[in-house]
Amino acid sequence: MKLLTGNDLVSGDVVWWTGSGWSRHVAEATDVGDGGEAIARAEEGARRVNVPYLVDAVATADGPRPAHIKDRIRALGPTVRPDLTLKPADPAAGSWVI
Amino acid sequence: MYRYDQYDQAIVDARVEEFRDQVARRLSGALTEDQFKPLRLMNGLYLQLHAYMLRVAVPYGTLDSRQMRMLGHIARTYDRGYGHFTTRQNIQFNWIKLEDAPEILAELATVEMHAIQTSGNCIRNISSDQFAGAAADEVTDPRPWAELIRQWSTFHPEFTYLPRKFKIAVIASDTDRAAMRLHDIGIQLVKRDGRIGARVFAGGGMGRTPMIAPEIAEFVPAEELLSFLEACLRVYNRHGRRDNIYKARIKILIHDLGADEYRRQVEEEHVAVKALGLDPPLAELDRIAAMFGDPPFESVESPLVPNGDAAFAAWLDQNTSAHKHPGYRVVTISLKPIGGIPGDASADQIDLMADLAERYSFDELRVTHAQNIVLPHVAARDLFAVWSALRDAGLAEANLDLISDIIACPGLDYCSLANARSIPLAQKIATRFGANGRQQELGELKLKISGCINACGHHHAGHIGVLGVDRKGVENFQLLLGGSGAEDVSLARITGPGFSEDGVVDAIEKVTDLYLARREDGERFLDTYRRLGMEPFKEVIYG
Numbered sequence: 203m204k205l206l207t208g209n210d211l212v213s214g215d216v217v218w219w220t221g222s223g224w225s226r227h228v229a230e231a232t233d234v235g236d237g238g239e240a241i242a243r244a245e246e247g248a249r250r251v252n253v254p255y256l257v258d259a260v261a262t263a264d265g266p267r268p269a270h271i272k273d274r275i276r277a278l279g280p281t282v283r284p285d286l287t288l289k290p291a292d293p294a295a296g297s298w299v300i
Numbered sequence: 301m302y303r304y305d306q307y308d309q310a311i312v313d314a315r316v317e318e319f320r321d322q323v324a325r326r327l328s329g330a331l332t333e334d335q336f337k338p339l340r341l342m343n344g345l346y347l348q349l350h351a352y353m354l355r356v357a358v359p360y361g362t363l364d365s366r367q368m369r370m371l372g373h374i375a376r377t378y379d380r381g382y383g384h385f386t387t388r389q390n391i392q393f394n395w396i397k398l399e400d401a402p403e404i405l406a407e408l409a410t411v412e413m414h415a416i417q418t419s420g421n422c423i424r425n426i427s428s429d430q431f432a433g434a435a436a437d438e439v440t441d442p443r444p445w446a447e448l449i450r451q452w453s454t455f456h457p458e459f460t461y462l463p464r465k466f467k468i469a470v471i472a473s474d475t476d477r478a479a480m481r482l483h484d485i486g487i488q489l490v491k492r493d494g495r496i497g498a499r500v501f502a503g504g505g506m507g508r509t510p511m512i513a514p515e516i517a518e519f520v521p522a523e524e525l526l527s528f529l530e531a532c533l534r535v536y537n538r539h540g541r542r543d544n545i546y547k548a549r550i551k552i553l554i555h556d557l558g559a560d561e562y563r564r565q566v567e568e569e570h571v572a573v574k575a576l577g578l579d580p581p582l583a584e585l586d587r588i589a590a591m592f593g594d595p596p597f598e599s600v601e602s603p604l605v606p607n608g609d610a611a612f613a614a615w616l617d618q619n620t621s622a623h624k625h626p627g628y629r630v631v632t633i634s635l636k637p638i639g640g641i642p643g644d645a646s647a648d649q650i651d652l653m654a655d656l657a658e659r660y661s662f663d664e665l666r667v668t669h670a671q672n673i674v675l676p677h678v679a680a681r682d683l684f685a686v687w688s689a690l691r692d693a694g695l696a697e698a699n700l701d702l703i704s705d706i707i708a709c710p711g712l713d714y715c716s717l718a719n720a721r722s723i724p725l726a727q728k729i730a731t732r733f734g735a736n737g738r739q740q741e742l743g744e745l746k747l748k749i750s751g752c753i754n755a756c757g758h759h760h761a762g763h764i765g766v767l768g769v770d771r772k773g774v775e776n777f778q779l780l781l782g783g784s785g786a787e788d789v790s791l792a793r794i795t796g797p798g799f800s801e802d803g804v805v806d807a808i809e810k811v812t813d814l815y816l817a818r819r820e821d822g823e824r825f826l827d828t829y830r831r832l833g834m835e836p837f838k839e840v841i842y843g
Contacts, residue, residue, distance in 0.1 A: 212327065213397050214351035249329045252347060270773055272712060275721075276349050280713035282641055282723045286380055286395075 203233035203261055205268065206241055207276065208254035216276045217251060224251060226288065228277040229265030267298070274299045301364055301664065302447045302591045304412045311455065312409045315416060319343045320402035327399065342422075344415025345401055348716050352396040355418040356408060360428035360446040360470070361389030361667040363413075365658040368665055370411045372650035378404050383650065385635060385643045387707060387758055388467070389427050389667040390418060394714055416454065421462045423453035423533075427469045429477045430668040433592060434630045434676040436622045439491045442472040444589035445498075445525070448580070452526050459533050463540030464548035466533070467505075478669060479761055479785030481513045482506055484550045485532060490519065497521045502532055502562070503554030506755035510791045511551040514559040516566060524570075527579045531569035535562065595662035595677055597625045612687050614740075615698040620683065623676075629683060631661070631675040632668070633690060634697040634705060638734035639727050642708040643671030645695075652693045660686050669758075670707055670746075672700070702739040703747050703812070704730035707758050711751030711768065712775070718751035720768025720775040721801075725749055728805050733812075742812055745825045746784070761785035763826040764811065765792040766804060777804040781811065781837055782829050790830075795838055810840045 205228070206219035217224035218231035219241060225231070234241060234256070242254040258269040268274050278299050279287030289295040304312070319339070326336040340346075344355040356371070363371075371391055375383045378400050379393040386392055396404065408414055417424055426446045433441045449468060453459065459466070469480045472489040480486035486501040497519040504513030520528045539557070541547040554562045607613070620629040633653060636642050645653070653673055657665045660682045666674035678686055690696040699705045706729060709715065711722030726749055733739045748762030752769075759765030765780035776798040783792030799807055812825065814837060819828045829837065 209347055209351070212399055214347060214395075216350060246333070249327075252333050271775065272349070272718075275712060279350060281721065282713050282727070 203259050203266060204235060204238055204256050205231045205259045205266055206234045206238045206254055206256055207231075207273065208242075208245070208251035211249055211252055214252075218277070219245070219254075228268065231259075231266050233259075233261075233266075264298075271299065301362060302359075302443075302588060308412070308451075309409075312412075312414050312416070315343070315414065316402060316405045316409050319405060323398060323402050338420070340398075340401075341419040342416070343401070343405065344418035345396070345398075346419065348394065348710075348714055349712075350714065351394060352398055352401065353714070354393045354396045354401060354404060354415055355386070356391050356393070356413060356415050357418050357425045358390050358413075358667050359450050360426050360432070360443050361430050361669075362428075362432075362443060363665050363667070364663045365654040365665070367411045367413055368650060368654035368657065370408060370413065372647040372654065374404055374407065375650060376647035382644055382646045384641075384710065385645065385667050385671050385673070387669050387671060387709075387756060388418075388425055389430075389669055390425055391667070392710075394710075419465075420460075421464050421466075422460050423456065423462075423466045423468060426450050426453070427467070427478055427483070427669060429471045429473060430632075430666040430672075430674045431477060431621065431630055431676065432472070432666075433594070434623050434628075435473055435475075436624045437475055438472040438624075440472050440489055440496050441589070441592050442470045442487075442489055443592050444585060445472075445487070445489060446470045447588050447592075448526065448585055449529065452529070459537065462533070462537055463542045464545070464550075466536075466550065468529075474787060476785070476787040476789070479758065479789075481789045482510075482758075482761055482785055483513065485529065486513050487525075492519055495521065498525050498528075500528065500532070502566075503551040503559070505549055505551045506758060506760045507549070508546060508753045508755075509549075509552065510755070510760040511555060512789050512791065513551075514554070516559065516563050522585065523579055523582050524574060525579070527573045527576075528566070528570050530573045530578055531566045534569050534573070535565045594625075595664075597628060597677070598679065600627060607684050609684075611691070611696070611698070612684060615687050615696055616683060618698040618702070619700045620678075625677075627680055629678055629680055631678045631683070631686060632700045633673040633675065633695050634699055635672050635695070636699060636705050636730065637694055637697050638699075638704055638730045640694075640730075641723050642706050642726050645673075649693050649695060652689065652695070656686055656689060670705065672705070699734070699739060701744045701746060703742055703745040703764075704734045704739050705746070706730060707746075707748040707762070709749070709751050709757035711749075711757075715751060715756075717754055718768065719753075719770035720751050720777065722749040722751040722757055722766075722768060725766065725768070725777065725801055725804065728801065729808060732805055732809065741816065743824055745812070747808075748783075758785060759783070760791050761789075762792055763824070763829070764808060767794075769798060771798070775801060777801060779804055779807050779811075779841070781834065782826065784826060788826075793834060795834065796842055807841045811837050814840045 501513035750757035780792035
C-alpha cells in the first residue's frame with residue numbers, strides 16, 4: 203500500500219492523509235493507491251502541508267506500517283525520547299519502529 | 301564579552317521584522333514553500349523529521365548568563381523543554397512551530413542573539429577555542445579576531461551566495477581544541493617578532509570528501525587579515541564548482557587547483573583587494589579586544605583540594621584544566637551522562653549552568669565543538685560548590701575526552717538527511733564502557749558518530765569513528781580508526797565491512813582490548829594505532 207505524508211505547515215508536525223484530511227496518527231492513514239500525487243499537489247496548493255510525499259507501507263492488524271525506518275520514526279517520534287513520542291505510555295512502541 | 305553597538309542591534313532587529321513579514325506571507329499563501337525555504341534557511345529555520353528546527357548562533361561559542369537563560373526560556377516556552385548543543389558551538393531547538401519563529405527571534409534579539417547565517421551557502425558561525433581567554437597556552441585571545449571576522453562576514457553581499465557553505469575557525473594556541481584544520485579556512489594566531497599575525501589554512505573539511513587544510517599563508521599581519529580572507533573567498537567564489545553540489549566546497553577547488561596555484565591566485569587577488577582599503581584600522585580591533593579583557597581575577601592562590609570525596613576528585617582531575625591565572629581552573633561541564641543524549645540539556649539544566657556562570661565564572665560560558673559547556677574562569681576554592689550543584693543536576697559526569705564523551709549528530713531520530721540513528725549507538729557505547737573504571741583505564745579516546753556521510757558527528761576526526769549508512773533499508777555502521785581533529789590532525793580510515801548496532805559496539809570493544817594489550821607507556825589509543833597500523837586491529841575485528 204502507499205501512504206501520503208508530509209509536515210503540517212504551521213506546527214511542522216508529521217501528518218498522514220486519511221482520505222478526507224490529515225491526521226498525526228499513521229494508524230488513520232489510508233492507502234492512496236495511484237492517486238497520491240494528485241492529492242499531494244492539491245494539498246500543497248491549499249497550504250496545509252509542506253513537501254508531501256508518498257511512502258510504501260504494509261497493512262497490519264494495527265494499521266499501516268511504513269516500510270522504511272525513517273518513516274516509522276517520523277510516525278512515532280524519536281526512539282531516544284519515548285516521552286516525546288505519540289505513545290509515551292506504551293513501552294512496546296519502540297519495537298514497532300525497529 | 302562583545303556587546304552589540306547600534307549597528308549590530310539595528311540589523312538584527314530589522315532582520316527579525318523582515319522574517320516576521322516573510323512568515324506571515326507564507327502562512328497566508330502569498331509565498332510557496334519553494335519560495336519560502338531559502339528565506340527560512342537564512343534565518344536558521346530547517347524542516348526536520350518531526351518539526352521545524354531552529355539553529356541559533358553562538359558566536360565563537362561564547363555567551364553570558366543572560367543569553368544562556370534566554371536559551372532555557374526558549375526551550376521551556378517554545379520547544380519541549382530542552383535544547384541540543386551542536387558541533388558548530390551552536391544550539392538547536394527541535395520542536396519549533398513556524399508561527400512562533402519570528403517571536404523567538406525577537407526574544408533572542410533582546411539578548412544580542414540571532415539565527416542569521418546558521419544555514420545556507422554563506423559564511424557560517426565562526427568557531428573558536430572554548431578555552432579562549434583562559435588557556436594557559438594561547439598567544440592572544442582569539443575571540444576579538446573571531447568577532448572581527450563575524451562582523452566582516454555578516455550579510456557580506458559578495459559572499460551570501462557562495463558555491464557552498466563556508467566554515468571558519470580561529471585558534472591562538474599550538475594545541476588545537478577547535479578542529480581548525482578541518483575547516484574551509486582555519487586560522488592560527490601566532491606571534492612573530494613581537495607581532496600578532498595569522499597562519500592561514502584553507503581547504504579542510506569533513507563530509508563525503510574529508511581533507512586536511514594545507515597552509516596557504518605562514519604569516520598574515522593583523523592589519524591585513526580581512527583583506528586576505530576576502531581574497532581567499534573571492535578566488536573560491538570565482539572558481540568554486542556551482543554545477544555539482546558534491547564538488548562545491550573549497551576543499552575540492554584547492555585539491556583540483558593545487559595548494560600552490562590557489563595560494564598564487566589568492567596572493568594576486570590580495571594585492572588588488574588591499575588597495576581598496578577594506579581592512580579596518582587596528583584601532584577597531586583594539587576597540588573589540590577591549591571588550592574581551594580579563595575579568596577581575598583575584599591574585600590569591602588557592603590550592604586544589606579534592607576534599608576527600610572520590611567522585612569530586614575524579615571530576616577535578618578529568619573535567620578541569622589549567623588556567624592562565626593562578627588559583628583558577630577551566631571547568632568543562634559534560635553533556636554526556638552515561639546513557640544520555642550527547643549535547644542535550646534541559647531548560648532547568650541550562651538555567652543552572654547560567655546561574656553557575658553568573659556566580660562563579662565572571663558571567664561567562666562557552667559551548668564546545670564536542671557538545672559540552674565550559675565555565676572558563678572558576679576559582680579553585682569554588683570548585684566543590686560548582687561540582688556539587690552540577691552533581692545534583694546530573695551534570696557532573698567525569699568523562700571529558702574519555703570514550704563516553706562522544707560527539708554524536710542527531711542522526712535518524714531527528715535529522716531528515718540521516719541514514720542511521722547515532723544517539724542510541726552512543727548510549728550503548730557509553731553504557732558498555734562507562735562503568736567499573738573501564739573508560740578511565742582506556743584514557744583519552746575520542747569517539748565520534750555520524751548518522752550519514754555529511755559527517756556532522758565528525759567521524760573522520762575520531763580516534764574511533766562510526767558512520768551510519770542505510771543498507772537496503774537497514775541501519776548499518778562502518779567503523780573507522782585513527783582520526784584526530786587536534787594539532788596532530790589526521791583522517792580516520794574505514795576498517796572494512798560494516799556492522800549492526802550491537803556488532804559495532806562489540807567491534808569497538810575488540811579494538812580497545814587490543815589497545816590495552818599492546819599499548820606502551822604513555823600511549824593513547826591513537827598513538828598505539830599509529831604505531832601498529834590498521835592490520836592488527838582489522839585482524840581482531842574480522843578474524
